Amino acid sequence: MSETIGIWVAAIFTIGIYSFLYKENPLYRLSEHLVVGISTGFGIAVTFTQVLKPKLIEPIAAGEHGAWLLLIPAILGLLYITRFFPSVAWLSRYPMAFLMGAGMGIGFPLSMKASVLRQLEASLVPIYEAGMPWDVVVGNVVMVLGTLAALIYFFFSKPHKGPFFGTGSKIGIWVIMVGFGATFGFTVMGRISLLIGRIQFLLGDWLHIIK
Amino acid sequence: MLKRVPAMLFALLLATGFAWAQAEDPPPAADSEETLSAEESEIAIDAAVFPGDGMIAPSNIVVSDWPNDAGDALLVTFDPGSETENDSFIGYTIYRRIQGTEEFQKVGLTELNEGTSFVDGYDPDFVVEPGVQYEYMVAATYLSGAEVSSEVTVAQEVASGQLYHSGKTRVLLGCIIFLGLILFYFYAAQRGVEMYLRPIAGIEAIDEAIGRATEMGKPILYVPGLSTISDVATIASITILGRVAKKVAEYGTPLLVPNRDPIVYTIAEETVKQGYMEAGRPDAFDKDSVFFLTQSQFAFVAGVNGIMMREKPATNFYLGMFWAESLILAETGSLSGAIQIAGTDAVTQLPFFITTCDYTLIGEELYAASAYLGREPKQLGSIKGQDACKGIIMAIITLGLLLSLTDLIAGTETLNWLKNIVTMPVVD
Amino acid sequence: MSIWEKMLNLDRRWIFLLIGIACVVPFFTPLGLPILPSQEVVSIYDYMENLTTDNAIFVGFDFDPGTAAENMPMGVAVLRHAFARHIPVFITAYGPLGQGMAAMALDEITDEESDDYYVYVNWEDWASIREQGITDRAGIEEAWIAAGNTLSENAHGWVFEGRDVAFLGYLPYFHLVILGMSSSIASQYPTDIGGTPLEEMPMYQEHKSLRDIDLAVTTAGSSACVAWITYGREKIGLPVAFGVTAVMATDYYIYIQSGQIIGQMGGLRGAAEYETLLLRDGYTKSPGKAFVGMDVQSIAHLLIIFLVVLGNIAFFAGGFNKKTKLKGRR
């Protein structure tokens, strides 16, 4: 029973949002507001039961050894609230600074490794090896030259003139556009997929017209 | 001098890298062979269930400290006995005890295909403590549960934590070179060295677009992205917003800045106010021009679309981090007839901005634009430093291409040499 | 007003209607066009084929309801594959909403009305077998059948909670959770979401940390999947496979080429390819949701290409590229 009611509620909201395509209306506004409230409410509930309770409140309540140290992050976290009181709002910079500083420090070597060195490593491909089909060979050349040319395009300290920087950056932007074309094509598929998902719900789960 | 620094650092990189490539490889991980074969794991049930007499036990246990760890692992290697010929052999059980205690703990069972080495300390139930002297015993184990044990061996080494991770040297080197170049250009910039930055189409268009809005007497819409302040794109966008605000204040054009993130909102408000002050017109700042709309992504878009349809801004700026909403914003904007300037490092959204907007700052161009407009020497220096790093990367890739051609013509393997220099181990 | 201008000023609701029709009609007259699996998907599938009940995998439901249409079929397909081959699966979620998504996926797989369902055996229901000390997969099934349980015709098999699957759910700061699991899974998840202690589960006893895991499949609608690379692959060499939305797919080809991931399912197409492979090898009897959706994709893509071409023809034929811009209309 509750499942049937649930499907009907879901169907009403689904149609309510699609009605926005015709015209903005109260049902759409209601959905829009509900989604903000529910997702934030959910976030609080989960954060409380999964973080604050097991990682802060329970250890302190149980008097675990060294648990009092947890008061430091707790107090730091509480300082966020000062943001709502202009005279002491500057205190909210402390928790931000804690998370920012450590986060940036941890991130720095990791980004260096993952987004620079690993990518450099992967750019060093042999353009031809025995038995490679021709499209792969051409592909490898295009890939390596494409990376180079696109990097020239993102080179800011030289004017884009002359045979190297001029031609290079021109090829670069063309390669970039081909790459964007690919993204574009894939995105179309992605967006349609989302619609398909809803149609499957409406026609299948709700109306049982399709399987 | 300035120009030679990247080249010198590059030479340094190559030289150090070369030294590494010559150095010995780190010890292979015990579980590096992950191949799974059906034949291997299949156990012949009919075979003898008991190992029988006269079996030779595993011997020669060697325990060494596992490198590059927090002193929580030991490598145990040993020589196999005669069990490998027996079909009912299933693996080696590793026993460990603290020296001076009686009881052995069973800390692991190797699989058939894992060979005769074992890393002790990975099992969270049997932790290896740094500095503790252990004793080990290895037993060949059979399907029936019978075991043929080696002699008890006192571990030759105790586990200890290292002060430097030798597998991360390439990362360290990368970090040092990057840090060095950025700092170098910071100081060069502060000393007042003139730095050239190539013009970026979108930037020049910004001034033009502000001018056009002024002529038409219509407002300017500036969306600083939908992300938080820890996003690099948002930070860049806020800097550009400061410049736009100053220009707008000089011309007396109305400005609209809707926000999605509450913190970004407070920062944007302060930035715009600052821009008006710099232009010498703090009184002209309208408190309602910067506002918090809503945190819901689609509600935000619906709100901004409403503004575009009602206020008909002459110029729309979308600079910062955008997600799926980019398309909806840009489509509506293009229909309202505004000049649109977009910029983001969200690669997936760029195609939509490029096909619908008049100017688009692609990826890093957004950061460069912020430095360009901010005109703060350190920011310019940072762009220069990044360029130098890109130069190094380009040089290495070019070298790779040339070596690959050489290999093709001469049949050598020079590319592998270069690859060995830059390749990092899969696992830290 | 020229005909071109009239055309371009067409009320956009007509276009909405067109796309709506294009996406509904194929459901009633399926085309059933074949899908050729790409190398990126085949490599995940083959990797899974090489795993046995002695291995274990992670499946991360790292997406929100917003992209469920794309990510859900991927998660479901991989779970089906694992359940069919009795590969133990740990299920996690990067975001709070992902946990609900994982639950929905399990619901779909255990739905008795579908052609290909699995019977979920709760932890308590096979307690007596555990008490006898039987922990291996074959032994459990044998004892379970001996206890008088039978499979209905449509069911593919049993899924024993704690032996075949452990639903771990969501924890915040998930990248740190991945890091923590590299030394011990139970240190991060002392229990599954139903409150069953991990320590008691046979599958945990055999696979205590991420080092004992042979594959992590992350189905993601955001950059969450990269966390598995940074903290799983790079730290302890965990093999990772991606199931990502089409929008992100093109960005992650660099990871395939650099060897950081085994393979990638990109969007609905990727999911449909995996479903095709499952169908080919008899793991399922009927095509999945993604496969059916690909017919719709075909029609919708043709329509959109047609609209782009038509729009540009009108734009240039009408000479709007030289004039000032059109006035907007709803």
Added chain:
Amino acid sequence: MKRSVPLAIVMVGGILFMIQYFIPHQHSQTLFDYYTEWAPIVGAFALVLGVGSLTRLHSHKIKRKAKNWQYSYAVLIPLFGIPFFALIMPQSLGGGMMESMGGDRLTQGVFDFAYMNIQVPIQATMFSLLAFYIASAAFRAFRAKSALATVLLFAAIVVMLGQVPIGELIGKWFPKVGLWILRYPNLGAKRAIGLGVGFGVLATQLKIIFGVERNWLGGAGE
């Protein structure tokens, strides 16, 4: 106190953890463990900011009876109601925990219902609106305005046809060419953009650590 201390915290923390990466020693590990333990706790309180702004915005709306003020209840009620229900029925937090895992939907309570039948469909449908907008934009906004935009659109069309089964019926080569574009030129472009953005991110991290970039300090008074 107001600016220099936070800047100092960022600098010390940043440099400390940058170095920590290279030191596997147990003391360094302990430091890192402290961070992994503390960061979620500090971060959890950041939610207060979102809740606070939402509450303030919507209670103001209700008080002033601003336009559409009634809808503000639709935000506030679940915002506080869901955590309340979760507190009294923590087991329902499974987030649509399946029936097969014990218990039926009714006993799972309000929370589950709101998640499965309101949150999920609304969010999924909102996103699916994009399918309509992309079609509309295809007709009205995606213009081959320049040579570059033409290349983009052309590549897009080839990839689109390569992705769908019908493309293969139109031309056998579509899937092949589509995949080729994805694997090579696309990869080259994405790698270059990724490297550029990567350096930008690295530089920004450094600038924040060394206090050159101070935008994030803004908006909290003088």
